[in-house]
Amino acid sequence: MTNETYPPLPEKGQALFLDFDGTLAPLQDDPDTVALVDGAAPLLARLADRLDGALAVISGRDIDDLARRVPDTLWRLGNHGLNIMAPGAAALTRTDMAPAELRGGLTGLSADYPGTKVENKGSVLALHYRACPQHGEALLAAARRIVDAVEGYGVQSGKMVIEAKPSGANKGLAIREVMKQQPFAGRVPVMAGDDVTDEDGFAAVLDLGGFAVKVGEGESLAAYRLASPQAVADWLEKGIAE
Numbered sequence: 483m484t485n486e487t488y489p490p491l492p493e494k495g496q497a498l499f500l501d502f503d504g505t506l507a508p509l510q511d512d513p514d515t516v517a518l519v520d521g522a523a524p525l526l527a528r529l530a531d532r533l534d535g536a537l538a539v540i541s542g543r544d545i546d547d548l549a550r551r552v553p554d555t556l557w558r559l560g561n562h563g564l565n566i567m568a569p570g571a572a573a574l575t576r577t578d579m580a581p582a583e584l585r586g587g588l589t590g591l592s593a594d595y596p597g598t599k600v601e602n603k604g605s606v607l608a609l610h611y612r613a614c615p616q617h618g619e620a621l622l623a624a625a626r627r628i629v630d631a632v633e634g635y636g637v638q639s640g641k642m643v644i645e646a647k648p649s650g651a652n653k654g655l656a657i658r659e660v661m662k663q664q665p666f667a668g669r670v671p672v673m674a675g676d677d678v679t680d681e682d683g684f685a686a687v688l689d690l691g692g693f694a695v696k697v698g699e700g701e702s703l704a705a706y707r708l709a710s711p712q713a714v715a716d717w718l719e720k721g722i723a724e
């Protein structure tokens with residue numbers, strides 16, 4: 483990693499959008515065991531204070547799942563931005579469900595490929611294949627056939643995961659939405675993320691005059707890079723120290 487790609491430090495006047503898995507928390511084989519890097523919870527809370535509250539964790543995770551893993555003093559945007567939880571808000575009573583044909587189709591597909599697992603996030607479904615990466619291509623092709631037959635749904639590829647999500651579940655749309663409200667409005671948006679779903683968010687922050695930080699390897703719209711969740715935490719810490 484060269485110095486040229488090290489991002490400018492977070493500072494007052496910005497609005498920070500931070501992805502969770504792979505950005506604030508190291509990836510794990512089991513999504514249930516994932517946690518913020520050590521020390522990140524108080525760090526995020528202090529940084530949010532410094533930004534007058536304009537800090538959101540934005541994730542593909544179910545909103546209640548995300549809310550269990552990050553401080554409740556932060557904005558939390560779950561299900562790829564479909565659900566928005568303001569600071570202090572408690573768990574949602576959610577009744578949303580993906581269409582039955584989608585649930586049945588992906589559950590059936592998972593049964594054909596031992597090692598895969600369907601994560602049910604209400605309207606969004608994730609088919610995990612971290613335990614059998616050799617089947618990724620076949621699973622993607624089969625999942626596309628199932629998802630493309632359901633109106634209003636599309637496939638979102640990610641790290642060892644294939645998700646079926648409604649068209650409104652898009653990190654870019656969510657960022658545009660919250661940037662219209664306080665405490666975000668009028669600030670320079672900055673986003674850090676590691677996966678394909680974050681590219682929608684990157685496109686939005688760039689369009690709104692901000693900048694994006696890609697975590698790890700891979701093609702990206704982002705002009706800046708950090709190597710790992712620990713490097714992200716160090717960058718945020720430096721921003722507070724400034």
Ligand SMILES: O=P(O)(O)OC[C@H]1O[C@H](O[C@H]2O[C@H](CO)[C@@H](O)[C@H](O)[C@H]2O)[C@H](O)[C@@H](O)[C@@H]1O
Binds near residue numbers: 510608640
């Ligand atoms: O937007 P994110 O916060 O990055 O969430 C994206 C997905 O993260 C989770 O899956 C990913 O992380 C798991 C835990 O490290 C890993 O096992 C899996 O292979 C990754 O795809 C989460 O389970 C999904 O619901 C999120 O959409």
